[in-house]
Amino acid sequence: MIEATSSRQHFLGVPTDAFLRDYWQRKPLLIRQAFPRIQAPLTPEDLAGIACEPGVLARLIQHDRKKDSWKVRTGPFAESLFPKLGKADWTLLVQDMDKWDGDVRALLARFDFLPRWRFDDIMVSFAAPGGSVGAHVDQYDVFLLQGQGRRRWQVDANPDAPREFRDDVELKLLREFTPTHDWVLEPGDMLYLPPGVPHHGVAEDACLTFSVGMRAPSHAEVLSAWADEMLEQLPDNLRYRDAGIAAPADPGEIDAAAAARVLAVFRENVPSSEAEAAAFFGRFITAYRNAVDIAPPPKAPTPAQVAEKLEKGALLSPHPFARWAWHRYGSRAMVHVGGESFDAPAALASRLAAATPLGVADVRLLDNAGRALLQTLVERGYLVLGPAPRKR
16 A cells, blocks of 8 residues: 555554554655645745745756756845746745744644654745656655645656666756656645655646655764764874784785774774764764754853743743754763753753753753753753744
């Protein structure tokens, strides 16, 4: 089965454990009405306005059907550009919309059946009729939620599908694409695609699509980051040593004893426990692909000022670009954010990694060490003191 219908009991159209066992990172699944009666949390005009802002990662892709040529432009864009684009065959894509828009970010609550630190971003695309980015593959898990209008998705679920790229366009488009499945998604429908599945989406009419991406680092990226940490810690005077060796039978040979000494260097500088591996990975994954480096505020509030404002109803909210995770070690825990690690009680680490605001009632439950940690996070810029959001 590759198509299901969402229900109150099963958001994914199948039980969560069945989805994780049979579909996650294995095969596609179309979920009809995963978000029934959806009201898109922003309009195409909102998206175009954000794409004009400095610091926003935005792309504009246009397709000339007669020539089968593609044009890619990167933002920020001038507002005057959009009226000139015509009524068909173009797509605007904006990354990290969950960081820029709280209503878009609220969609993530439905995906808590997956580790939150696996989440990368929500990309929002607006496509005019016929708009597309071409047939391609992604190296990450993605949930494609139709928010407005209709989009036709074609998928090649064949494990042996060709995956060679064209060399005549700047996009990584497939040279060959033969779909095994063809669907038109209505608002509220959602398509899950694991990494490496060829797919092609074309707007049937003007439409908004929300792409919830779960990007995983490559082994090379993980190992490179670990090596970088080690390079910062190892002193230069720690070198290969072979005191007490015997005269070699062949001076050009790297003998077994020399190879064993080199192997010992690797063994001595890799994580020696799950806790050590988790601590490194927490720092790595909370900094991985961060679009914005979070800076400390020019003048952080003092602990007294924080306490006073919390008593008046203010909240400590996570910086929208901060990525959080935590892990246990013994009776304690570490919370990770932005590539840094902090000791914390497990309950507080879990609460912080939930990335939801903290109010005065939450802070009153903490001991002095817990409050000191919150102050440190405020001073680093990971927590932001501000007024509670207005209720709609």
